Amino acid sequence: MTEARDNYLNDLTATRRGYAINRLCASLTDPDNRRRFTADEAAYCDAHGLSPEQKRAILDRDWTGMLDLGASIFYTFKLAVLDGKSMQHLGGVFTGMSAEEFTAALRAGGRRFG
Amino acid sequence: MTEARDNYLNDLTATRRGYAINRLCASLTDPDNRRRFTADEAAYCDAHGLSPEQKRAILDRDWTGMLDLGASIFYTFKLAVLDGKSMQHLGGVFTGMSAEEFTAALRAGGRRFG
Amino acid sequence: MAEIIWGLATSHVPSIGAAMDHGKTADPYWKPLFDGYGPARAWMAERTPDVAVIIYNDHANAVGLDLVPTFGIGTAASYEVADEGWGRRPVPHVTGSPELSAHLVGELVDAGFDLATFHRLDVDHGLTVPLSVYCPDPGESWPCAVVPVLVNVIQYPQPTAARCYALGRALGAAIRSFPRDMKVAVFGTGGMSHQLAGARAGLINSAFDRMFLQSIESEPEKLAALTREDYIREAGTEGMELIMWLVMRGALSDRIARVHDTYHVPASNTAAALALFEDLGGS
Amino acid sequence: MAEIIWGLATSHVPSIGAAMDHGKTADPYWKPLFDGYGPARAWMAERTPDVAVIIYNDHANAVGLDLVPTFGIGTAASYEVADEGWGRRPVPHVTGSPELSAHLVGELVDAGFDLATFHRLDVDHGLTVPLSVYCPDPGESWPCAVVPVLVNVIQYPQPTAARCYALGRALGAAIRSFPRDMKVAVFGTGGMSHQLAGARAGLINSAFDRMFLQSIESEPEKLAALTREDYIREAGTEGMELIMWLVMRGALSDRIARVHDTYHVPASNTAAALALFEDLGGS
Numbered sequence: 179m180t181e182a183r184d185n186y187l188n189d190l191t192a193t194r195r196g197y198a199i200n201r202l203c204a205s206l207t208d209p210d211n212r213r214r215f216t217a218d219e220a221a222y223c224d225a226h227g228l229s230p231e232q233k234r235a236i237l238d239r240d241w242t243g244m245l246d247l248g249a250s251i252f253y254t255f256k257l258a259v260l261d262g263k264s265m266q267h268l269g270g271v272f273t274g275m276s277a278e279e280f281t282a283a284l285r286a287g288g289r290r291f292g
Numbered sequence: 293m294t295e296a297r298d299n300y301l302n303d304l305t306a307t308r309r310g311y312a313i314n315r316l317c318a319s320l321t322d323p324d325n326r327r328r329f330t331a332d333e334a335a336y337c338d339a340h341g342l343s344p345e346q347k348r349a350i351l352d353r354d355w356t357g358m359l360d361l362g363a364s365i366f367y368t369f370k371l372a373v374l375d376g377k378s379m380q381h382l383g384g385v386f387t388g389m390s391a392e393e394f395t396a397a398l399r400a401g402g403r404r405f406g
Numbered sequence: 407m408a409e410i411i412w413g414l415a416t417s418h419v420p421s422i423g424a425a426m427d428h429g430k431t432a433d434p435y436w437k438p439l440f441d442g443y444g445p446a447r448a449w450m451a452e453r454t455p456d457v458a459v460i461i462y463n464d465h466a467n468a469v470g471l472d473l474v475p476t477f478g479i480g481t482a483a484s485y486e487v488a489d490e491g492w493g494r495r496p497v498p499h500v501t502g503s504p505e506l507s508a509h510l511v512g513e514l515v516d517a518g519f520d521l522a523t524f525h526r527l528d529v530d531h532g533l534t535v536p537l538s539v540y541c542p543d544p545g546e547s548w549p550c551a552v553v554p555v556l557v558n559v560i561q562y563p564q565p566t567a568a569r570c571y572a573l574g575r576a577l578g579a580a581i582r583s584f585p586r587d588m589k590v591a592v593f594g595t596g597g598m599s600h601q602l603a604g605a606r607a608g609l610i611n612s613a614f615d616r617m618f619l620q621s622i623e624s625e626p627e628k629l630a631a632l633t634r635e636d637y638i639r640e641a642g643t644e645g646m647e648l649i650m651w652l653v654m655r656g657a658l659s660d661r662i663a664r665v666h667d668t669y670h671v672p673a674s675n676t677a678a679a680l681a682l683f684e685d686l687g688g689s
Numbered sequence: 690m691a692e693i694i695w696g697l698a699t700s701h702v703p704s705i706g707a708a709m710d711h712g713k714t715a716d717p718y719w720k721p722l723f724d725g726y727g728p729a730r731a732w733m734a735e736r737t738p739d740v741a742v743i744i745y746n747d748h749a750n751a752v753g754l755d756l757v758p759t760f761g762i763g764t765a766a767s768y769e770v771a772d773e774g775w776g777r778r779p780v781p782h783v784t785g786s787p788e789l790s791a792h793l794v795g796e797l798v799d800a801g802f803d804l805a806t807f808h809r810l811d812v813d814h815g816l817t818v819p820l821s822v823y824c825p826d827p828g829e830s831w832p833c834a835v836v837p838v839l840v841n842v843i844q845y846p847q848p849t850a851a852r853c854y855a856l857g858r859a860l861g862a863a864i865r866s867f868p869r870d871m872k873v874a875v876f877g878t879g880g881m882s883h884q885l886a887g888a889r890a891g892l893i894n895s896a897f898d899r900m901f902l903q904s905i906e907s908e909p910e911k912l913a914a915l916t917r918e919d920y921i922r923e924a925g926t927e928g929m930e931l932i933m934w935l936v937m938r939g940a941l942s943d944r945i946a947r948v949h950d951t952y953h954v955p956a957s958n959t960a961a962a963l964a965l966f967e968d969l970g971g972s
């Protein structure tokens with residue numbers, strides 16, 4: 179899967195590129211939309227105007243790929259929750275660890291940089 | 293009908309009081325909503341949570357009463373347009389003139405104060 | 407670096423757009439107004455900008471009741487023409503300049519202006535009528551890209567005139583610091599004196615309007631010092647829109663030359679004006 | 690006149706709310722964090738404000754992509770609890786104070802802060818978790834009314850730390866000028882160091898956090914001078930939320946006393962802290 183950059187700055191260029199994918203994830207704050215998405219994910223992506231790459235990233239749960247396509251973690255996290263995945267799971271994905279390893283690193287005081 | 297105050301300042305207290313009536317008028321920017329409103333005005337008012345006074349002002353086209361209930365002219369004008377009424381018609385209502393008299397007053401250089 | 411080449415102040419009355427859309431500009435009611443636009447239009451047609459930064463206000467169309475920003479800026483690649491309740495104006499959609507928008511947001515936020523950003527925005531007559539005043543026959547597309555800058559004038563309290571002028575000063579500096587060869591025009595829209603609702607509906611104050619038309623060139627600080635109450639009393643509750651001319655004026659440099667102006671009463675319930683300034687540079 | 694009686698800085702991590710909602714506060718993972726809250730909660734319970742002004746950020750719930758304000762303020766009589774994608778938190782809805790909101794908007798707009806106003810706002814964990822930190826068992830309703838103040842921290846560029854501190858100073862003055870006998874508490878929420886996405890996910894910088902926890906009391910100007918890039922580098926892309934503590938600090942007077950603080954790693958992916966200050970008055 180895609181390798182994560184150090185930081186994702188959710189700037190105007192990113193939010194413009196990631197508009198469709200963020201909008202899809204935002205719609206999951208509505209329980210009816212959550213049911214619709216689950217019933218046919220691909221059709222839901224098409225109805226939200228996702229590009230082929232964005233659609234693939236959603237369907238494959240390529241969490242890093244979504245960020246590279248301009249999505250924001252605050253939006254994609256709503257999709258993770260729908261999948262029953264935690265923020266620790268995503269942290270593991272971004273850093274090449276399992277969710278358990280990532281959780282353990284946090285409990286040990288967190289990851290340090292610089 | 294209701295007599296107009298000199299000025300209507302569309303301040304936060306007014307926009308909060310007039311929220312439902314303004315929201316109804318705002319919805320008329322959608323052609324489907326314009327059709328729905330025209331089909332059953334009273335039901336449309338109820339669906340938008342108007343108070344009895346607000347509903348009466350809408351159904352009676354009490355243009356000054358709407359303002360007194362917190363509505364803004366920019367919202368209520370959308371209803372006037374749906375009725376085929378001009379801003380000159382509304383100007384006449386607020387000032388106790390016919391639309392023709394009001395238009396003539398404007399063409400004569402406008403109304404003067406102070 | 408980008409360069410501001412001219413600034414246009416103009417009323418944005420819906421019926422001015424409707425007169426053009428319905429071929430009524432030669433009617434006796436409208437002819438004096440459109441004749442007044444002639445010299446400015448001819449001068450601008452020779453000096454097409456790459457981007458027009460258009461300061462305007464939304465009129466209960468794209469900005470609702472739930473969330474009303476004091477200042478906003480469009481950041482999209484494209485803007486649709488709004489349906490304001492009577493169908494969309496038959497004019498081209500508006501092409502954005504998202505790179506310039508992003509640059510302006512960065513500079514203005516760092517300068518302490520608390521802008522709201524619009525990735526999606528249907529532009530209403532406040533923006534499209536000034537485009538038509540500038541360019542009556544756009545054909546398939548407008549001659550330039552547009553960055554919309556929004557000012558709340560319909561919910562009280564509006565930003566003060568002084569704050570609008572300060573925004574203009576910072577906006578001008580931000581435009582001039584955009585690192586690309588680009589010609590920019592700045593539009594200030596709205597006004598002149600008018601009041602739509604209440605017993606004072608139909609108010610026209612030509613003396614105030616003439617003073618404003620003169621002072622916007624030479625004494626903008628004087629206009630920036632007027633209070634909200636001054637504008638309401640002198641220019642009417644909707645004449646308040648004139649604060650948007652101060653954003654335009656602030657963006658121009660100190661050395662400007664008046665190219666043309668015109669003043670006409672009435673356009674619907676409004677005193678209508680246009681004032682065009684060449685920016686001679688060297689802020 | 691209204692009086693600011695205390696200021697609370699606190700993290701607003703969703704899982705802190707979830708731990709309370711699901712009765713897990715005595716679990717080994719959570720107990721140290723909640724034990725740390727104890728003294729502050731006891732002190733605040735004796736000093737119930739009439740209104741809490743809560744500075745927070747929305748997390749892609751009430752504020753979407755289309756329109757992102759830099760600063761906003763709730764002006765409603767009531768705020769619903771947001772469904773953030775996993776159902777609404779089982780906590781009471783939030784009662785507003787529209788009169789105080791309208792006063793603050795008037796004062797702050799006149800002071801040159803370009804606020805967006807929210808007549809409708811579903812409040813997310815950024816606001817409800819701090820309420821739960823303050824009051825773990827509200828029963829049918831929260832002990833005080835709330836005025837939400839929103840800061841954009843999730844879209845770049847965020848307001849600078851200096852601008853947030855300036856907003857806080859103006860907010861404090863505006864609260865104190867409200868002509869009603871009213872006790873007000875001010876909450877600054879978010880932080881401490883954390884980063885959710887990217888290869889630096891899981892970042893914790895306890896040295897920076899401890900410095901910040903100390904300096905927020907005695908040297909807020911030093912924190913206000915840090916750049917956006919400083920915050921990202923030291924506290925992580927989401928640690929940027931700490932700029933909201935500066936709004937709270939700015940609103941307090943110069944004479945404050947630290948009542949209690951606590952620091953704990955981790956709450957989910959975050960360093961969590963609380964710092965409570967009594968306002969001794971006389972700004």
Ligand SMILES: [Fe+3]
Pocket residue numbers: 418463465532596597647
């Ligand atoms: Fe207007």
Ligand SMILES: [Fe+3]
Pocket residue numbers: 701746748815879880930
């Ligand atoms: Fe947060």
